[in-house]
Amino acid sequence: MTPAPTFQPLLDALPYAALVVDAKDRVIATNDAATQLLGWQAQGLLLVNVLRQPDVIATLDAVRGGADQSTARYLSRKSEGRVFDVVARPLGAGQVVLSFVDVTAVEEAGQIRRDFVANVSHELRTPLTALIGFIETLQGPAKGDAKAHERFLGIMLDEATRMTRLVDDLLSLSRVESTERTRPSGLVNLAELMGTLKEYYESQGNDHTIQLDVQTAQTSTVGDVDQLRQVLSNLIENALKYAPDTPVTLRLEGPVYARELRGEALKLTVMDQGPGIDPIHIPRLTERFYRIDTHRSRAMGGTGLGLAIVKHILTRHRGALKIKSALGQGSSFSILLPAI
Ligand SMILES: Nc1ncnc2c1ncn2[C@@H]1O[C@H](COP(=O)(O)OP(=O)(O)OP(=O)(O)O)[C@@H](O)[C@H]1O
Ligand SMILES: [Mg+2]
CATH class of the missing domain: 1.10.287.130 (Signal transduction histidine kinase, dimerisation/phosphotransfer (DHp) domain)
Structure with missing residues (x-):
């Protein structure tokens, strides 16, 4: 029988978990990745005792029976929820090499x-x-x-x-x-953009007052003006829809240090004094199709994509969205954009 150590350098050099079993299904070599995956050092043990998954064991018989290769799925018990493709290949004399590729x-x-x-x-x-x-x-x-x-x-x-x-x-x-992978290159004056949007939404015959509150002299940043207009429109439309008959404030401040961006940022906030949002929903609001009250949102023509679009645009701009709200206390949606 081939002495086990011959395989060792090869297994160690592989970027994924792998092990070799002999003709009697005993593990004769493993690498560190395999030890981590299985949760213990398997060398010298029978493979069935190491991973009790019949589909994986069946691959051994398949390649010994003449197949070039046999594959199976392995659901890791140690790292919950991870899924691996196991590939078995014959090495001759009944020995088989198993490799585990993480396909989670x-x-x-x-x-x-x-x-x-x-x-x-x-x-x-x-x-x-x-x-x-x-x-x-x-x-x-x-x-x-x-x-x-x-x-x-x-x-x-x-x-x-x-x-x-x-x-x-x-x-x-x-x-x-x-x-998303190409960075925007234009120069956008955020204060100007906010002003245009305020005029536009006021001319739409809403009962809302929209207040503009520019607290900084630094009003420009690098960005895609059409996309940033869409971000602001989506936030303003939400405020108009979900906080009817209350004033909406658009505020621009900065540069402030933003932990999320690990640097200086301009901060643009759309604030309303509406019913607010229960904090349990906040982490999920930017998921596609996520709506708090599906019926109500749908009745207002909402599809639940507005904030998902906002999030993707901000990702492209290396920016971030921060949502602050509590029931009965209105909502504030802040976008952080890297300051230049
Ligand atoms: N200012 C706000 N006040 C209260 N709830 C809000 C506010 N903004 C968003 N929401 C809640 O977040 C959900 C998701 O908002 P989002 O903009 O992604 O979708 P939508 O407004 O339902 O549909 P769309 O924007 O695609 O028309 C809304 O359905 C609403 O329940
Ligand atoms: Mg919306």
Whole structure:
């Protein structure tokens, strides 16, 4: 039998966990990564006693039976939730090398994609179901009823508008994601941008007053003006929607030291005096489709993508979003952007 130490330098040189078993399934060599993965030093033990996962044991028989390679999934018991692809390859004389590649990240990405598709489908199906229902009613029971026609067509327009908004937001999210790796290069005057948005939203016939509070002479930073306009619009629209009939304040301050950015930052805050947010929701607000009151938000045309878009744009700008709120005390959403 080949003496075990021959394998050792090779196993030690590998960037992932690996071990060799002899013809009797006894572990004859392992590397440090394998010891960490399994939770103990396996050398000299039978493989079945080391990892009690029948699928992995079955790979040994498969390669001894003539297969070039056999693979299995290994769910680590030691590091909870981690998933590995195990590849077995024959070394001759019944010996087999097993290597463990960590595929947790790939698995998680797949799960996120599946959740995303499920969410999008659900969000699109709701208005579509409503549209089909109204069309059937117009063709059937409400045929010739002019009043019903007018009312139903109004609802149908709302539902179709919602779908358009959802698709626009999704496109905008994917555009932001695709630019995330390139840093913006323009120079943006934040005070000017805030002023333009204040005028715009006041002209929209809201009952809100929007106060502008610029507390600094340093008003410019490097950024993408269209994206920063979108960030501010999303925050202002939320304030107008979820804190109706109360004043909204837009404040610019800085430079202040921001721990999140490990440096000086300009701080731009959108504040309202609305109902506030229960702190348990705050960490999840920037998740796609996350809404506190799904029904209420949907009734107001919300899709739950606004803050996800904000977060991605700020990531591209090497900035951060800070949310402060408590029930009954209004909300303040601050964006931190690196000062220049
Ligand atoms: N200023 C605020 N006051 C109270 N709740 C808020 C405020 N801003 C956001 N929220 C809550 O956070 C949730 C997520 O906001 P987000 O902007 O991501 O989505 P949305 O407004 O529902 O939809 P969209 O922005 O895509 O139209 C909202 O549904 C709402 O429940
Ligand atoms: Mg919103």
